[in-house]
Amino acid sequence: MPAPEDASTSTSPAPLVTFKSLGLIDPLLEALEQVGYKAPTDIQVESLPHALEGRDIIGVASTGSGKTAAFALPILQKLWEDPKGLFACVLAPTRELAYQISQQFESLGSAMGARCAVVVGGMDMPTQAIALAKRPHIVVATPGRLMQHLEETKGFSLRSIKFLVLDEADRLLDLDFGASIDKILKVIPKERTTYLFSATMTTKVAKLQRASLSNPVRVEVSSKYQTVSTLLQYYLLMPLKDKDAYLIYLINSLAQNSIIMFTRTVHDAQRLSIILRTLGFPAVPLHGQLSQSQRLGALGKFKSGGRRVLVATDVASRGLDIPSVDIVINFDIPTHSKDYIHRVGRTARAGRAGKSITLVTQYDVELVQRIEQVVGKKMELWPTDPEEIALLKERVSEAARLAATELREQGTKSNNRKRGRDDGGGRDDKDRDDDVVEAGMPKKHHKRAKNRR
Incomplete structure (x- = not known):
């Protein structure tokens, strides 16, 4: 197979490039104006002309670069010309990203009545089957659940699709969706247009590219893995034992801002959201152990401003476009x-300014230095008031004790529910099966899980 052409000799768009000059039709130009897109981003400038010519695209661009519109716009333009049946399938690594892509398709395709169906784990299979039976134009899916529908839902197939999109391809493969993607590639038409978008070009992604794209144009607007220039990056140095107190001091001094805080574990996401609520800060957790409706509810509260702090694991670190996040901690x-x-x-998106603040204990110095080396930028020290932090310690310790008690009680209730399910079965077994399929567990294990019900 020929090597992909390199479409970009420069990483910056020409001064007067507009969506109209790129060749988009009037219904899409009107939709772009309504959603507030003033000018195309670099990835859109580089990829749209080739996509509108019908070429396969490999897009390599950093997070927050406008990749979704870069593949949605050419698909919608072709849909306008030939609005028949199931037209495109988009594969995404996470449930939240799938919903977000669907929303963008529907807002950009509102003038042409574009209909989307979202097919992800953790949600009701029969309801999704009904949505698929209504012949949507675009199906946005996680690979495991899509494969399940292809195998189990009567009348559903991808034999007529004209477009396949693999979004966040590096993450799709990191999450072991490779087996499901291979199966999906076998049941879709060979005569199709394929877009593959990824933040990084790993060897796995390169292998997927060779298997799924035909003579693609490669579009790369960020060859170096880096943060955007509008992001101010800070660190906060502290002893590990005082980490919670320093965090509360920080949240207190930033109380008027919208904040996403990242933790490594689900336990810390739950624990810190309880501590914050106990101390009067409206916070909501987001992690993989919540049900899908809880995850969407948490996102909805944060986006609407009902909660100022979102405490998340890395489930929220990729792809989610949450407007006006002021600070990432x-x-x-x-x-x-x-x-x-x-x-x-997650902050400083689409040209806006933003701040990131990283909590650094005596055990983290080497990790911070490695990050600084990769991004090519030194973090600045965030100023603190030691006396104010000392005054907070007792209140924070008490809140931490209350949080530990609450989590123990939740754990006891959860174990009791689990024992009840083991005795008589229940709805949560189905959710567990959804996660099995979505995580790419071999079919024989999935069948065994089903037989337990």
């Missing part, structure tokens, strides 16, 4: 530098 430092870049990419 790293309660724990990620072990991989690219995860740091994805986290802090």
Whole structure:
């Protein structure tokens, strides 16, 4: 197979490039104006002309670069010309990202009545089957659940699709969706247009590219893995034993801002959200152990301003476009530098300014230095008031004790529910099966899980 062409000789768009000059039709131009897109981003400038010519695209761009519109716009333009049946399938690594992509398709395609169906784990299979039976134009899915529908839902197939999109391809493969993607590639038409978008080009992504794209154009607007120039990056140095107190001091001094705080574990996400609520800060957790409706509810509260602090694991670090996040706090430092870049990419999006603040204990210095080396930028020290922090310690310790008690009680209730399910079965077994399929567990194990019900 021929090597992909390199479409970009420059990383910056020409001064007078507009969506109209790129060749988009009037219904899409009107929709772009309504959603507030003033000018195309770099990835859109580089990829749209080739996409509108019908070429396969490999897009490599950093987080927050406008990748979703870069693949949604050419698909919607072709849909306008030939609005028949199931037209496109988009594969995404997380449930939240799938919903977000669907919303963007529907807002940009509102003038042409574009209909989307979202197919992800953790939600009701029959309801999704009904949505698929209504012949949507675009299906946005996580690979495991899509494969389940292809195998189990009568009348549903992807034999007529014209477009396949693999979004956040590096993350799709990191999450072991490779087997499901291979199966999906076998049941879709070979005559199709394929877009593959990824923040990084790993060897796995390169292999997927060779298997799924035909003579693609490669579009790369950020060859170096880096943070955006509008992001101000700070660190806060503290002893490990006082970490909670320093966090509360920080949240207190930033009380008027919208904040996403990242933790390494689900336990800390739950624990810190309880501590924050106990001390009067409206916070909501977001992590993989919540049900899908709880996860969407948490996102909804944060986006609407009902909660000022979102305490999240890395489930929220990739792809989610949450408007006007002022500050990202790293309660724990990620072990991989690219995860740091994805986290802090939740703020300073689309040219806006933003701040990231990383909590650094005596055990984290080496990790911070490695991150600074990768992003090519030194973090600045965030100023603190030691006396104020000392005054907070007792209240924070008490809140931490209350949080530990609450989590123990939740654990006891959860164990009791689990024993009840083991005795008589229940709805949560189905949710567990959804997660089995979505995580790419081999089919024989999935069948065994089903037989337990």
